[in-house]
Amino acid sequence: MCLAQLGAPNFPADNPLTIEGVALGRKLFYEKALSNDFTLSCGSCHVQANAFSDPRPFSEGTNGAHGPRNSMSLVNLAWADRMFWDGRVQGLEAQAHDPVINPLEMRNTWPVVEDRLNASTEYRGLFKVAFGSEEVDSTMVTKALAQFVRSIVSFDSPFDRYWYDGDTTAMSEEARNGLALFTSQGKCAGCHAPGLFTDNAFRNNGLDLVFFDEGAGAVTGDPADLGKFKVPTLRNIALTAPYMHDSRFTTLEEVMGHYNGGVHMNSPNVDLLMDFWGMNPTPFSPDEVHDLIAFLNALTDQALQTNPALAEP
Ligand code: HEC
Ligand code: HEC
Structure with missing residues (x-):
């Protein structure tokens, strides 16, 4: 196994990996309520069978429109720093903010996502266990998503x-x-x-x-x-x-x-x-x-x- 040779992964001090955080992030990764019309989750464009990429040349947003770039495989990003094909975002927490409000992707707003999750007693309980507060906000959502994405490692070929x-x-x-x-x-x-x-x-x-x-x-x-x-x-x-x-x-x-x-x-x-x-x-x-x-x-x-x-x- 090559892990020792890769150097330390990027684990932000204010978002350490926890079992509860990763589990919540996994649920959110497949949560269609993140999109405006409940049709898309992160997993819609990052498909496990395709190493968390999209077999379509261009993924479609909730209105059927698409951007000019291919969805990226999400493996071993715990060792990455700048995100996207053009590196426009630093870190996975900041990255997870983007797809939810992107007009070509989930086309939602963060207040709507926060309201939907706060309306669920199940989610409030899960956030309480993972982050100590049941008042769900976008910071906690993106932290949980980042934890799950960091848990996607691939070194078994x-x-x-x-x-x-x-x-x-x-x-x-x-x-x-x-x-x-x-x-x-x-x-x-x-x-x-x-x-x-x-x-x-x-x-x-x-x-x-x-x-x-x-x-x-x-x-x-x-x-x-x-x-x-x-x-x-x-x-x-x-x-x-x-x-x-x-x-x-x-x-x-x-x-x-x-x-x-x-x-x-x-x-x-x-x-x-x-x-x-x-x-x-x-x-x-x-x-x-x-x-x-x-x-x-x-x-x-x-x-x-x-x-x-x-x-x-
Ligand atoms: C100078 C750096 C560099 C070298 C050398 C290089 N690549 Fe690449 N490779 C890239 C970059 C950058 C991209 C993405 C380019 C883009 O999409 O604009 C890429 C893309 C690819 C892809 C497509 C990956 C994907 O997910 O779409 C494959 C496959 C690939 N390279 C294989 C190779 C092979 C095989 C070699 C040697 C014959 C090689 N590369 C040499 C930089 C390099
Ligand atoms: C509509 C399709 C779509 C949805 C939904 C989507 N993504 Fe993506 N994702 C993409 C595309 C396309 C890119 C590349 C965009 C670019 O480079 O501009 C990307 C890039 C990324 C990257 C950057 C990877 C790297 O190596 O730099 C991460 C991380 C990521 N997505 C995570 C997520 C998460 C987490 C969600 C859910 C909150 C999500 N995506 C929802 C299509 C999607």
Whole structure:
């Protein structure tokens, strides 16, 4: 297990993880009363079977409208800091505030959510146990949601059994070869760093010459951040299609098509780690692409998909 190598998770001093807080957060995560018309919960767009992402290219809000970005997988976020593809929010407590009032998502207001939860004796009891007060407010709701999201961890894949537990039979020869490419000449690990398979940084992997979505640059206002997006984790990547912030790729073969000849080296702010592709326009043979995909498939955590502790209570 790689936990020791990851460093300390982000547990805010004013919101430690408790059994009661996580249980309440789980109930709220699947609570449709958070949305204006009682039709959407967090779990509607973050589906357990898809590693808490959405198989639809763009999730739909309660009025059927959708935003321009793919829903993100919610694993191992206890080690993350800036949230969303563009990093516009710091921390999971602040993040949980957004979907409830987002006009493209739950389209609600916090006073309405507070009134609904305060009208429930069951919820008042659960908040009392978790936070010592039965007067429900948005701060406690977002704290509980953040606790539940921090409890979603995924470190049980064939790769983990091979790499950390020393089980040489856990990965096929193809996947082992793919791992070697991933960490050496493929340069993938420079950004998708094991064991989180993200460095939690914001980078431009050369998708576009012109940015329809400006990513982190629109948040910071710094031209050097234009076109940069959060490096997504590759854990459970076989479960989280479609791919990239705008869902432009449907399969891992299409993703590999990008890294194997499709990288725009003249894209503004393209990452220095992409230089390799500049020097090698098609760095991988068909066999190597096959092996890299076999490795990506070995990052699937089967237990996560059905873990009862993370399912709708
Ligand atoms: C209508 C669909 C929808 C609903 C409902 C929804 N989300 Fe999301 N979620 C998304 C999308 C899309 C993104 C990426 C948005 C972006 O980057 O601008 C996202 C991003 C996130 C992230 C950021 C992950 C990261 O790695 O930075 C977290 C955490 C999250 N959602 C948690 C929640 C919680 C908690 C709820 C319920 C309060 C919720 N979401 C409700 C669609 C949804
Ligand atoms: C310079 C950093 C960098 C390098 C090197 C890199 N990636 Fe990425 N990767 C990213 C970023 C950033 C994204 C998201 C881009 C976006 O959506 O705008 C991404 C997205 C992906 C996705 C889609 C993830 C999702 O959830 O949608 C896959 C799969 C992927 N990369 C695999 C690889 C592989 C395999 C390699 C090596 C051949 C590699 N990456 C090399 C930064 C990098």
